[in-house]
Amino acid sequence: MPSAPRGFQADVPVLITTRCVLRADFFNDENLEKRLRQLMAQFALRCGVTVFAWVLMRNHLHLLLAQRFPGHDARGKKGLSPFLRNVFSVLAKYANGYQSTQGHVFARTFHSKNRPEAEEVFAAFAYILTNPLHHHATKRLDGYAASAARTYFSGEPDGAVNAILGLFGKLRGTPQEKGAIIRRLVQEWASRVEAAGEEADKVAIARAILRENRSELDLPKTSQPIPIASWVGKESADRAVEVILRWVPVKRPFAPQLAPRLNELIGHCSRERGRPASWDREDEADAIA
Numbered sequence: 001m002p003s004a005p006r007g008f009q010a011d012v013p014v015l016i017t018t019r020c021v022l023r024a025d026f027f028n029d030e031n032l033e034k035r036l037r038q039l040m041a042q043f044a045l046r047c048g049v050t051v052f053a054w055v056l057m058r059n060h061l062h063l064l065l066a067q068r069f070p071g072h073d074a075r076g077k078k079g080l081s082p083f084l085r086n087v088f089s090v091l092a093k094y095a096n097g098y099q100s101t102q103g104h105v106f107a108r109t110f111h112s113k114n115r116p117e118a119e120e121v122f123a124a125f126a127y128i129l130t131n132p133l134h135h136h137a138t139k140r141l142d143g144y145a146a147s148a149a150r151t152y153f154s155g156e157p158d159g160a161v162n163a164i165l166g167l168f169g170k171l172r173g174t175p176q177e178k179g180a181i182i183r184r185l186v187q188e189w190a191s192r193v194e195a196a197g198e199e200a201d202k203v204a205i206a207r208a209i210l211r212e213n214r215s216e217l218d219l220p221k222t223s224q225p226i227p228i229a230s231w232v233g234k235e236s237a238d239r240a241v242e243v244i245l246r247w248v249p250v251k252r253p254f255a256p257q258l259a260p261r262l263n264e265l266i267g268h269c270s271r272e273r274g275r276p277a278s279w280d281r282e283d284e285a286d287a288i289a
Contacts, residue, residue, distance in 0.1 A: 006112055008080050010070045011223055013052060013165075015124040016063040016080075018088065018110040025058040026095050026105055031250045032056070033146040035094050037160040038244050039087045047083035050163045050225050053128045055147035057135055062128045064115075066223065084110055100255045118167060118222040123206035125165060126189040133190060141187055153179040157228055157237050159244030164231045166224030167217055175232050181216065185209060 008014060020026045027033070033056050044051050053064040067079045076082055092105035115121045129152070132144035142153045151161045155175020171178040189209055193200045210217060229237040 006081070007114065008067055008071065008112075009114065009116070010068060011050070011066050011225065013064050013066050013115045013121050013124065013223055014080060015113045015115055015127075016065055016084065016110055017060065017112075018084075019060040019107050021104045021107055023059045026099060026101075027056050027061075027146075028058050029098070030145075031098065032091075032095055034244070034247055035249050036061075036087070036091055036146075037158055038247055038249070039090055040160040041162075041241055041244050043083050043086045044160075044162055046077075047080075047086070048078045049080060049083040051161050052163060052165055052225075053125055053148040053152075054160060055128050055131045055144070055149075057131060057137065057146075062131060064121075064124055064128055066225070080112075094249060097254060098250070098252055100252070116223070118210055118219045119203050119207035121165065121222050122167060122185075122210055123189070123202045126186045126206065127202065129186050130190040141183060141190070151228075151232075153183045155179050155232050157232050157240035159240040162228050163225035164228060166221035166226055167219065169218040169221055169224070169226055170216060178231075185213060 027036075036054075036056055040051055040054065043049070048068045050066040050068065051063070052066065055062050065080055065083070067083075069079065071079075072081065073079050088106050088110070095105050096102060113124075115124045129147060129149050130141065132138045132147065133141065138144040142149050148158065148161050150156045151158050152164070155178070168178065168182060171181055189202075189205060192205045192209075193202055196205065210219060227237075231237075
């Protein structure tokens with residue numbers, strides 16, 4: 001049964017989430033992260049998609065994207081759905097070859113949420129950049145390489161992010177000085193969410209932070225893309241795209257694990273929660289006997 005059409009709108013950010021099948025840790029290598037950046041740079045231009053932010057975790061992926069027209073392209077060539085279909089399918093094929101696996105890499109479909117309001121956009125943006133902290137993949141906000149953090153916090157384009165959120169359009173100074181302000185806002189959001197615990201209303205917390213810092217932010221133009229070239233300089237932006245597009249993906253010889261032979265004994269050991277270890281030793285002795 002086909003999926004229902006998603007209500008994508010022109011230049012409205014969308015929070016995208018996709019997970020690996022069985023939450024398997026497929027993405028645990030720098031080459032897989034580079035391949036993802038390369039595919040986003042390649043298909044964003046082809047599909048008319050704005051990439052605001054992204055993070056690649058070991059078993060899932062978050063993106064903040066927008067397409068430049070409403071609805072869907074009848075030819076299936078432009079927009080978010082073709083962009084994601086191409087990026088996910090090519091990345092899955094590469095991951096299978098690189099990891100010597102077969103079958104599906106991503107779950108059947110992706111989750112999407114339109115984020116038209118300023119507080120929704122900022123909450124999604126902060127959620128993406130703090131995801132490595134949430135999953136204990138790093139102890140520092142800028143200590144995780146496989147994300148858009150360095151583009152925003154350090155002013156170092158990664159080749160994948162092609163626009164900055166218009167929310168930050170009023171910030172002045174060098175990319176690093178503007179990045180320090182963005183970092184402070186994201187850190188404040190993360191601290192308040194952590195303090196609120198599981199019941200935290202992430203959007204309400206984002207609304208409070210935007211209200212407190214409205215003099216520094218351009219709330220009416222939250223979703224209006226700021227070309228990355230005007231943020232970090234055209235030369236730096238062009239160089240980052242050129243480097244990632246010219247990168248040659250590393251290939252490995254396919255080496256599948258041999259399946260057990262027919263009638264071969266397969267050993268399995270398990271322990272029930274709460275059982276004393278002595279019981280397991282007794283069970284093992286009985287099995288040997």
